[in-house]
Amino acid sequence: MTIEKTPVRDFATDFDHTDPAWVADPYPIWEELRERCPVAHTERYGGAWFPATHAGVTQIAKDTENFTSRTVIMNDGRPDELALPSPIGVAPPITSDPPFHQIARKLILPAFSPGAINPLEPQVRALCRSLLERGSGHDVVEASWDYARLIPPSVIRQMLGFPEADTDVFIDIVHTVTESVDLPMDERIAAFEPIEEYFVRQIEDHQANPRDDLTTFLLNAEIDGQKLAVEHVFGTMILILVAGIDTTWSAIGSSLWHLAQNPSDLERLVNEPDLMPVAIEEFLRFYAPVTMARLVKHDMEYLGVPMKEYDWILLGFPAANRDPAAFVDADRFIIDRAENRHVAFGLGIHRCAGSNLARLELRVALEEFIARYPRFSLADPDQVTWSQGQIRGPRRLPIRVG
């Protein structure tokens, strides 16, 4: 369902991250806000603030005294009426606050540490190659829908230990979840039903047949000698889907979109493979896909503006990454940028737990695409479409490879 909204005339006083102008090209908007505000406001969503500077984003990201993460997707539901479970939140640990947050986070970090993630490289590479093989013989390939989109869910399915035969079903379910996050709460709940049924079946299967995977790990995990609440296991599985799928899809897609239009950058990556890790960080800075949200805990004057209890904060890590106060030539993509303290994975205690996996998938997806197609370009710029909401990336990306 699409909700008809009034177009935004002034982003400083009436911003909306789902406005077509913001969806199409948010960067000039953020630049203007940095100069004019720098904290934009809107009455939409029941009241929200958008700090457009690196300093403002940093301060709020690290401030768990004045802001809560109980819900991280800005929507029309009034936060004070959501009755979110405390202290777990709907998707721990991203929706948890201290001190419970640290407990929930420490549980899952080992599964996403470099030691656990690095060994996945051969299978990610094999997956990318098999997806690229499908485009064999075509002059134009759909680099987002038929390539980038399919990489993260396959890896997550494998980590959770769900049957390989379910890959297509799983990808469908995942889309329902990730696309529903911007819907009103009652529609979101309805959209979650298929995934709930699927997860319950998988959880029962893992209880009957424990094996070495993330689902079994969560089922066996304990806090203070107690197994996790079912809601906790379920919530963490939902988090892994919502946070681990269209985020990385977006990062891969944006990077390919860039390379398709910047042949000199593509040529450098083809000729200097060792440049890839540095380039990855610049892709992440320049095209950071993820914006988070926070809720204001109580009325206060903060960053020079009067915030009210339960106002939303739209926490724009992508905007922070373009702030000239924090980066030299912030609006230039510099493929070999040596000093790059970008905040694409967030800052502070909620740093993206899957960042090592995201980097691995992004790097291997680009390496394999470039190995197969050392030269490519946009087939038709008018056919490129971008996602709407807090995760930004191309959803349709026809690329000419022949």
Next chain:
Amino acid sequence: MRVVIDADLCQGQGRCFSIAPSVFGFDELGNGVVLTSGELGESDLELARLAEANCPEHAVGVVE
């Protein structure tokens, strides 16, 4: 010169051990750890300085 990681600031962003794997490693949570206790050689020192300049949390330091 030697390197330090402020464990209170480190959030496991992973930049230090990617940039300077000879100087930094990671623990079971993915947080950065310093591998060498002594003085750094010239090439390691250069990498450590680069890691310092790339840590988003400002947790890495090169100190006297």
